[in-house]
Amino acid sequence: MSKIDHAMHQLHSLESMAKEERWINRLHPSVKLFLTILYVVLTVSFSKYQLAGLLGMVIYPAALFIVAELSLKDALWRLRIVLPLVCIVGAANPFLDRTAAMNLGGIVVSGGVLSMLSLMLKGVLAVLASYLLIATTSIEKICYALRQAHVPKILVTEILLIYRYITVLLSETRRVVTAYSLRAPKQKGIAFAAWGPLAGQMLLRSMDRAERVYQSMCLRGFRGEFCFGGTGAPGRTDVLWLVFWTAMLLVLRFVPVMEIVGGLFV
Amino acid sequence: MRGDKMIEVNHLSFAYDPAEPVLSDICFQAGRGETIGLIGANGAGKSTFLRMLVGLELSFEGEILIAGERLEKKNLDQVRSRIGYVFQDSDSQLFMTTVEEDVAFAPRNYGFPEEEVRRRVDMALEKVHIEHLRGKSIYKLSGGEKKRAAIATILSMDPEVILMDEPSAALDPKNRRNLIHVINGLEGTRIIASHDLDFIRDTCERTVLLSEGRIIYDGPSQKVLQDRELLEAHNLELPLSLMHVITHTHDGSTHTHMFVHEHAAEHGKDHGTGHGADHGTGHEAMHQADHGTGHETEHGASGIDD
Ligand SMILES: Nc1ncnc2c1ncn2[C@@H]1O[C@H](COP(=O)(O)OP(=O)(O)O)[C@@H](O)[C@H]1O
Ligand SMILES: [Mg+2]
Numbered sequence: 001m002s003k004i005d006h007a008m009h010q011l012h013s014l015e016s017m018a019k020e021e022r023w024i025n026r027l028h029p030s031v032k033l034f035l036t037i038l039y040v041v042l043t044v045s046f047s048k049y050q051l052a053g054l055l056g057m058v059i060y061p062a063a064l065f066i067v068a069e070l071s072l073k074d075a076l077w078r079l080r081i082v083l084p085l086v087c088i089v090g091a092a093n094p095f096l097d098r099t100a101a102m103n104l105g106g107i108v109v110s111g112g113v114l115s116m117l118s119l120m121l122k123g124v125l126a127v128l129a130s131y132l133l134i135a136t137t138s139i140e141k142i143c144y145a146l147r148q149a150h151v152p153k154i155l156v157t158e159i160l161l162i163y164r165y166i167t168v169l170l171s172e173t174r175r176v177v178t179a180y181s182l183r184a185p186k187q188k189g190i191a192f193a194a195w196g197p198l199a200g201q202m203l204l205r206s207m208d209r210a211e212r213v214y215q216s217m218c219l220r221g222f223r224g225e226f227c228f229g230g231t232g233a234p235g236r237t238d239v240l241w242l243v244f245w246t247a248m249l250l251v252l253r254f255v256p257v258m259e260i261v262g263g264l265f266v
Numbered sequence: 267m268r269g270d271k272m273i274e275v276n277h278l279s280f281a282y283d284p285a286e287p288v289l290s291d292i293c294f295q296a297g298r299g300e301t302i303g304l305i306g307a308n309g310a311g312k313s314t315f316l317r318m319l320v321g322l323e324l325s326f327e328g329e330i331l332i333a334g335e336r337l338e339k340k341n342l343d344q345v346r347s348r349i350g351y352v353f354q355d356s357d358s359q360l361f362m363t364t365v366e367e368d369v370a371f372a373p374r375n376y377g378f379p380e381e382e383v384r385r386r387v388d389m390a391l392e393k394v395h396i397e398h399l400r401g402k403s404i405y406k407l408s409g410g411e412k413k414r415a416a417i418a419t420i421l422s423m424d425p426e427v428i429l430m431d432e433p434s435a436a437l438d439p440k441n442r443r444n445l446i447h448v449i450n451g452l453e454g455t456r457i458i459a460s461h462d463l464d465f466i467r468d469t470c471e472r473t474v475l476l477s478e479g480r481i482i483y484d485g486p487s488q489k490v491l492q493d494r495e496l497l498e499a500h501n502l503e504l505p506l507s508l509m510h511v512i513t514h515t516h517d518g519s520t521h522t523h524m525f526v527h528e529h530a531a532e533h534g535k536d537h538g539t540g541h542g543a544d545h546g547t548g549h550e551a552m553h554q555a556d557h558g559t560g561h562e563t564e565h566g567a568s569g570i571d572d
Contacts, residue, residue, distance in 0.1 A: 012405045015363050019401065138363060164361050171357070212358035219320055219351050220423065221375030223343070228374070 004174040010078065011167065017070075018138040024068045025136045028234040029145035031242045036133045038246065040126045042253040048115035049101055052258040054122065060249060061128045068136055075131055082127055090119030139163050144228035153225050160226055165210055172206040271334070272298045272427055272455040273319065278328035280318060288314050289479045292328070296455050298426070303466035303487055304459040306476035307501035312459035313354070315476065316429045319457075320351045333426065347376060350420030354431040356412035360404045365396065365415050368404060372423040383422075390421035394448050410441030414448065427455045434465040463505040467491050475500060 018025065039060055046054045065072050076083070097112035133142070143156045176198055180190060190198065234242070251257065273296040280289040288311045296302055304312050317323050319330060321342045330337040332345045353359045362368040369390050373383045391397045394414040399407065407415060413433065420428065433449070434442050446468045449456065460466055466473055466487060473490050475483040477500040483490045490496065494504050 008405070012403055015405075016403050019364060019403070140363070140367065167361075209358060212353065212355065213361050215322055216351075216353055216359045217361070217371075219322075219346055219349075220372035220419065221343070221347060222371075223375065227377070 002174065002177065004170055004177060008167070008170050008174070011170070014078070014135060015138065017135050018141075022068060022136065024064070027136075027241060028238040029137050029141035030148050031234055031238045032133055032137055033142060033145040033149065035242065035245050035249075036129050039129045039249055042249055043122055043125050043129075045253070046118065046122070048118050049111060051114055051118045051121070052262070053253070053256060054118050054125075056252040056258050057125055057249075059252065060245065061125060061132060064129075064132045064136075068132065070132070070135055075128065075135075079127055079131060083124060086123030086127055087120045089123060090116040093119070140226070140228050143226060147228070157224065157226055164213065165206075168209050168213065169202070169206045172209060173202050176202050176205065270297050272296050272300075272332070273457075274331040274334075275319075276329045276331075278318065278326055278330065280314065280323060280326040287479055289318070289326075292479075292481055294474065294481065294484070296427075296457065298455055299453065300472060301449075301456040301470045302458070303470035303473040304457055304476060305461060305463060305466055305473055305490075305502065307461060310476045310500075311479045312461075312476055313431050316351065316431055316457065316459055319427075319429060320346060320349050347423065348425055349427045349429065350423055350425035352416055352420060352428070352430040352433060354433075354435060356409070356416040359416040359419060360407075360412060363403060364400075365391070365402050365404065365407070365418070366400045368415065369418045369422045371419065376423070386422040386424065390418040393421055393451065394418045395444075408441075410437055410444065413437060413441070413445060417448065421452075425454060427457070428452060430456070430458045430460075432460050432462075433458060434460060434462045461502065463491055463497075463502065464507045467505050467507060475502075477501075 093116040094112035099111045100108045101111040102109040275294040278292040281287045373386045473487040
């Protein structure tokens with residue numbers, strides 16, 4: 001499989017995951033969106049030395065992975081490009097901040113190491129939470145939830161159109177690259193001299209396609225705003241799920257649960 | 267509304283580039299429920315003509331009336347809600363994630379309540395026989411399935427007019443046969459642009475021949491589709507189904523010949539009032555070619571006496 005095929009496959013497998021008939025997929029998208037945002041905000045708001053408290057936040061994504069029966073391994077594999085980037089953010093901290101912050105059985109941990117770890121963890125948790133949202137909610141439903149949250153329609157439509165355009169661009173790219181490699185079979189990759197014309201071709205073709213897609217939308221009554229199948233008002237399960245996790249996340253954030261639990265054993 | 271005319275085109279002329287007219291002085295009418303084939307060689311202007319009928323090109327001369335209403339920028343939405351256009355390229359038509367979402371796109375845009383949307387989706391999927399593909403990802407459909415899904419996306423609008431651009435292009439014989447079946451089962455005015463004359467023969471009673479932007483012929487399919495001289499003068503060839511196969515055994519080996527069919531009017535389907543005009547040069551051997559339209563069997567019985 002070529003890299004482009006692979007990218008398309010990834011995109012579509014994520015999409016079909018979001019379409020599966022799982023219990024968690026059927027939760028109201030607004031509830032899921034709200035919880036994800038709440039989770040990210042609370043996680044990021046921990047101070048940089050509160051590693052212990054942050055560890056408690058692992059519960060939410062862990063529970064979701066279990067409930068949604070998603071594989072953590074797949075998730076980490078899919079996010080293999082993003083996660084290292086997120087981790088790099090705090091990498092310099094140990095060198096900048098050398099004040100002792102903690103003593104773990106004789107080993108002194110500097111503030112820098114602590115803040116590096118907490119920054120990494122924050123990043124990883126935020127990415128995982130977003131992944132969980134995307135893997136259990138289709139793009140249409142996420143956009144529907146955004147509209148419900150009064151995000152301007154132009155922005156939401158833009159998100160959806162760009163999302164569609166990615167698919168169009170990928171498939172046109174694949175066609176052009178296939179056509180090229182069939183005529184240059186011995187070559188690995190694409191000759192530098194051919195990049196310009198190929199890129200131009202791709203852009204023109206994908207614009208052409210995008211225009212036809214847009215025409216097909218207009219011919220079917222599209223007037224600038226996506227109409228999402230109303231998911232209806234949240235049901236009892238949705239409300240219970242919302243209340244439970246909101247309470248849980250607030251407790252994890254503002255009550256030093258880990259310290260209390262730790263204190264019981266000392 | 268004016269009478270029974272669904273589409274009325276008066277003295278329509280159009281050009282993308284003023285130096286090269288694409289359509290010249292087209293006059294055309296289509297009644298309710300009629301099925302019309304639009305044939306012509308590549309570049310004849312078939313696609314352009316269909317695009318004009320749904321208002322994708324508005325800078326034309328002359329007038330277009332849909333159900334008595336003049337096609338103009340200001341009533342575009344209204345006119346378009348009556349017409350379904352099936353693109354040649356299904357990939358451009360299908361852009362949502364699943365078949366169901368895509369079929370629901372139009373009725374949702376037209377503001378129908380969710381219950382009605384679901385009813386229409388069910389109805390559309392049933393008409394093209396793809397109920398089983400409802401939840402399937404568009405990305406995973408085969409070419410034939412995509413074409414039928416594309417048709418379903420416009421059937422859910424419940425259109426009075428259905429326009430199809432080269433619907434049989436890139437379909438294998440089986441899918442092609444299925445599509446003929448689907449099209450013949452639809453209601454409403456249908457215009458099918460194609461250079462696949464066999465396909466037109468199996469779906470349309472009336473045919474319009476377009477050449478260099480002009481209407482050369484407008485009448486029973488039966489008549490034009492066997493008019494070899496006329497077709498060849500406009501870079502088209504006789505439908506393969508009008509030739510038939512004779513197989514005989516000679517000296518222990520089987521020989522197959524293809525002949526131009528002289529009694530095409532005997533063809534099983536009702537093709538209007540045309541009579542088997544004796545064009546063509548008779549028993550001329552033709553090369554063996556891909557049939558797949560279901561004619562082999564029909565002709566096997568009716569044409570062997572030729
Ligand atoms: N977007 C366009 N811009 C300029 N010329 C076009 C465009 N689309 C089609 N044409 C020209 O219009 C003529 C008719 O094309 P078309 O309607 O696609 O023919 P057909 O569908 O019968 O093959 C052709 O000469 C073609 O080159
Ligand atoms: Mg065409």
